[in-house]
Amino acid sequence: MQENDARKLNQMFNRISNLIAAEKDYLTELDGAIGDADHGITMMLGFGAVASELARSDFEDLLPSAVMTTAASVFLNAVGASTGPLYATAFLRAAKTLEARQSLDAAGQVAMLQAITVGIQERGKGQRGDKTMLDTWIPAAEAGVAALERESGPGELWRDITAAGESGAAATRSMVAVRGRAARLGERSLGHVDPGAASAVLILKAMAEVFVD
Numbered sequence: 001m002q003e004n005d006a007r008k009l010n011q012m013f014n015r016i017s018n019l020i021a022a023e024k025d026y027l028t029e030l031d032g033a034i035g036d037a038d039h040g041i042t043m044m045l046g047f048g049a050v051a052s053e054l055a056r057s058d059f060e061d062l063l064p065s066a067v068m069t070t071a072a073s074v075f076l077n078a079v080g081a082s083t084g085p086l087y088a089t090a091f092l093r094a095a096k097t098l099e100a101r102q103s104l105d106a107a108g109q110v111a112m113l114q115a116i117t118v119g120i121q122e123r124g125k126g127q128r129g130d131k132t133m134l135d136t137w138i139p140a141a142e143a144g145v146a147a148l149e150r151e152s153g154p155g156e157l158w159r160d161i162t163a164a165g166e167s168g169a170a171a172t173r174s175m176v177a178v179r180g181r182a183a184r185l186g187e188r189s190l191g192h193v194d195p196g197a198a199s200a201v202l203i204l205k206a207m208a209e210v211f212v213d
């Protein structure tokens with residue numbers, strides 16, 4: 001069970017890496033509008049490094065929490081910019097949560113989603129409505145909790161999670177950035193989707209593909 005869960009997380013990071021790489025230009029374009037146009041590249045480098053490191057791992061002896069700890073340190077080393085510490089903290093939080101339960105059943109998946117969200121929130125000291133990746137993660141985690149309470153199956157659970165994340169990301173278009181580089185633009189950040197919110201949607205979609213499978 002534990003070996004399977006570690007492999008599942010490996011698949012998850014692989015899928016994230018592939019999806020981010022495929023959408024690199026789209027993310028670059030979004031960041032070009034309100035930032036420094038590096039988001040596609042940094043996210044691709046970060047998750048590419050995580051996927052390469054995990055490809056060298058022996059999953060027979062690896063706990064799910066150890067996969068997340070590795071992901072945190074590799075991502076942080078590869079991504080120096082603001083996104084690095086945010087996702088590194090998120091993955092460390094997820095590692096702690098998985099350490100406590102060591103199961104990636106539906107409840108474990110939602111607990112991981114919540115841990116990622118709380119990690120980003122604590123590290124970035126951000127809120128919903130700031131026009132950041134949290135506008136994707138917070139509603140996605142809330143949708144996960146609600147779907148779990150309704151005892152939804154995995155298909156419905158992850159459909160709800162990704163749909164909530166997508167609407168949250170889309171809503172950043174009508175927000176004024178108050179954090180990060182985009183905040184310098186003030187009102188001029190209006191009309192553009194936040195690149196971090198957009199890449200978070202890609203991460204959720206990759207998670208959905210792997211966990212619904």
Ligand SMILES: [Mg+2]
Nearest residue numbers: 035036038039
């Ligand atoms: Mg940037």
